[in-house]
Amino acid sequence: MGENYLHGTIKPEEAGIAMMMKDLYTNFNSPLTNETLCAWHDMLFNGRTDLERGQYRTSNDEMRVVSGRIDKPKIHFIAPPAFKIQKEMDQFISWFNRTAPGGKEQLSPLIRAGIAHLYFVTIHPFEDGNGRISRALTEKALSQNLGKPTLVALSSTISDKKKDYYTILELQNKNNQITPWLFYFGKTVIEAQKQTIKLVDFVIAKAKFFDAYGALLNPRQKKAVLRIFKEGPKGFSGGFSAKNYISIVKTTSATATRDLKDLVNKEIFSKTGKLKSTRYELDLKPFYPTISIDSAEKKQTNLTKK
Template identity: 25%
Template sequence: MLYPTPSITPDDQRVLDEVEQMRVRLRHQIQDRPGKWTSGLRKFLTADAVAASNSIEGFRVSTQDVQDLMDGERDVDVTDENREETLAYQRMMTYVQSLHDAADFTYSKGLLNGLHWMLQGHRHTPRKRAGQWRTGPVYVTDPTNRRVAAYTAPDVELVPDLMSELVAWLNADDATHPLIRAAMAHLHLVSIHPWADGNGRMSRSLQTLMIAREGVLAPEFSSIEAWLGRSVNTWAYYQELQRRGAVYRPDQDVSSWIRFNLTAYHQQAQTVQHQMDQSTAVWELLGEFAGRTGLDERVLSALHDVAVLDRVRRARYEQAEGLTLQQAQRDLRDLVAAGLLEPVGRTRARFYVEGPQFPAAVLELARTPFTLTPPYGE
């Protein structure tokens, strides 16, 4: 038995409508922007989601370092374990994102186990098998005391049938809004806990996949994993899951879970909208600066990364502009000579931050914080 999907309140419907309005606006903005410009934002949002979801499980790598790892940088100051977890999750998420328009798509046990192997294959052992259902009990420990079981998953004998029921539910076509169904899928999977490890990230990824399959907005702009990864929201996430009880009880009202997810959707949409607007404004201001100073337009992407993401590496700039190694090196050397950039580190580990002549107005615009509005007026 799975949790029944609760009816939404008029207040929930209002929040859902506001989320939809923001997502439609974002879609139109993305369609109106050059591919090169949106590509950088897509990469950042993917890296942010990977960094955030991994951080919930205790693997802490900054969004900037995740981006560097995604770009193939080797000299990134992270532990081997964090590197492996980051790259595994990034590969799995890349595949999830690619499924947004896959033809003849269907959910299956094989798909879910395949995604799990991509996430956990590097940790496969006879006791903790990747890509296969668990063979014994599994517990979610209290985040404040690892010796206390905050949740005990269903008996192992129940897992195959529960997963069959979940797959049938995923493939069913009902009248529930896709964002609500995605939230319920997350709850179903994380409650069944079918694998020995990686259940949290798999549940969040399934939610992202379902949102992506809806087709309203590209998956990079749809995931709530970055929102969940903020410390205050992570704690609220744990508390919300603990409200379901210490054991699997699907015969309960989960309206508070829906409200929690609607808040996440709303505030993540606000965040992405701000990042989109801010990034656009920064690009335009840098364009004006380049026009006044005679800078080549192609260096705007390097300056934009520094303003918005705090740094840029040579490889990222080279890839973004389709340059040769020598061209990228020359451009960055010229920007350093002009005082616009400043190198940090040596040789392959080097990256660039703003120099003393970097336009102050651009930095102020890029780094002014914004305020999130609670959708329920809390």
């Protein structure tokens, strides 16, 4: 189905995810089909030859969803056997389309998206990639209800608390009561939306930062700054030190000291701590929106109290 797009220096798997999401956002309002899901799977594993790409699993081996150590895995549930997959997926797709806006059994956005996610991963139709495709289905469901593509950082939000995700999945598969899952899912989607807004603000701040300071950075400083930005809104894990700078730009201690002092003097970096505990942080405050999500929420809370 797909082609082995390399997109320059972008890894095939990253290009595959981009292709899948482009298709999702372009065709979010179209009905779901088996062909759509298989095409997503083919895109997702762009360049891979070690698994069944673009088709539901066919192996008779038992499909288990596990976590933990390889030598001591924790089994969360066992998926339906391969010979039942097509029937299960036909029923799932029919349900998904019936519950869409304008469908015969229309559901509210979060409930529909939450059920779709759980329903799909429980069938576990593909050899690999079921979690990523279930999150894409979540975005499709939400986009259909909103009437436009929606950006939700669901994958990263779940990854931040992956243990909670697997715990609630395991509990859900021990009974037929779906309310705890929907409660968890709703909170996670809301948190993911907040993270998305923070990420968008961060990307805008990054662009404004380079507009303001790009010409003031030497090649070493620019390389270090780009590496810090790569960490995203959460910042550099453990704080950014002179040792990090030396390692990233491959320079001497004396040069690193001069470069870092220059960045602090230009107020590009702020400095905290002393000696080995010294850490540096990009000062992005001037480039962020005046009212952040957190400050807006605090204002709402204060108004509610009044």
